[in-house]
Amino acid sequence: MVLLRLDSLALSRSRFALSPAAETLGALMVLSRPCVDPWLARWHERHRTALRATLAADPFAQGLARLVSSTKYLPDHVSLPPTGGMRTRLADELAQMCAVSDDEIAASLELAVEASWEEHDLGSWLTGRNFAARTAQLYRHTWDTHLAADWPRRRALLERDVTYRAGLLAAYGWPRALERMSRRTEWTGTDAIRFSDRPGPDRVVGPEGMLFVPYTGSRGSWLCEAEDGPYALVYPARGLGAGPSASAAGRERALARLLGSGRAAILRALARPATSSELAAELALSLGTVGGHLAVLREADLVVGARSGRRVVYRRTEAGEVLASGSTGEHDDDRDFGAGTDTGDDGG
Incomplete structure (x- = not known):
């Protein structure tokens, strides 16, 4: 079990944030597999073929997209904490990504391959240099081509999730605000958040607190970490998973x-x-x-x-x-997304 441990100061300074980069990563995952999110079905149908053509023309982009869609450990450089709170800009996140060295990225990709449930041949696509810049180029293309026009709709949904949870926070405190963020995330004891059932070291959240970042996938969560920044927990925005029967x-x-x-x-x-x-x-x-x-x-x-x-x-x-x-309460669809860094949900 992996726990995120917060003292009272860290808890008081924790906050919500948005991340266009997390939304882009989620889009790459969603478009790399059959659509399971009814509210995204039309978007998925419009964009999947075009993205697959883009990936087919770039072995590095194709290999990276396939890896992040089939591993329980996301490479560190694709999942960095956002830096601008609720006004985070993709350009700033990509600049942060580009500061990661090739050696760091290669080591992180190897860990992702070890945690994947599919076979990957890094040597066939991890060639040349400038891995961070090439990843940022993939993110920028995915955003500009497949997400930018849809971002106002998505942002409104994400802000609604933050509004909902901020209301719970004000009325009941963090334990209630964190309820059902993902299939396995929950408050444990007096000072910890359970992030994953899988074995792994606990993380101690520093005095700057941590970030909680919604995205518009219906399942799966991941933890973002950077040497000089707070931890960020990316989670599915509430109520987006289920389509009507x-x-x-x-x-x-x-x-x-x-x-x-x-x-x-x-x-x-x-x-x-x-x-x-x-x-x-x-x-x-x-x-x-x-x-x-x-x-x-x-x-x-x-x-x-x-x-x-x-x-x-x-x-x-x-x-x-x-x-x-038809009932006195609706329940979110807690399905397993099958991807994340050190992900809280299992893959398969």
Whole structure:
């Protein structure tokens, strides 16, 4: 079992962050295999063939993408902690990546091969020099070609996860805020986070605290570490994994007939608490339209709003939960992603 140990000072200084590089790494993983995320299915269908053609033309990029998609230990240079908090820029993350030496990268790649469940021949593609710059080039191409246009939608979903967990943090503390971040991550005792069930050394989090970084995959988590930076735990954003079953799809159609499509969409979207701005961004509606729908849903006692600083965060009431989901609570899909650094989830 691997534990992340935090004292009270480290805990008080821990915070959330976003990472375009983590989103890019997740995209490389998702596009390297059949799609299991229903909400990403159309994006996956549009982009997988083009990315595969890019990789086929570059043995280094192809070998690296295949390795990170089939190992329980991600090479260190592809999973560095973000440096800009909630405003982290990809350019800054790639500059940080480019500072890693070829020797460090080669050693880390060998560890990744040892932890892979597939066979890899490093000698066939780990040739030449400038491995960090070539990795950064792959990240930049993947971002510009496959992610940049979709980033506003993804960012809104990630910010909603942070809003949700920040609310739990304010009300109940870190143990509650960390609930169900991944299949195996949980608070243990009074000063530790369980990261993995696999054998390995515990990590001691320094006084700067650690970062919690959501990404839009539905499963899998990984730990980012750098010699001069805090640990960062990358985890699947809450509620993105499950697509509707046939019975759920029928219920959604009935809900739209009952409430109207706009109000039904908002009630469904509030499976994760959100502000009106976040709902407007996700559903591509104006703030005025969202506000009008929320007013009706509040009058019907299907949603309730609670102030958090300058924002009002909306959530479904018990009646809204029953109407939207047919139960008094929804559960995230805790499936195994099969990749991560030193990953918290098993691969296979």
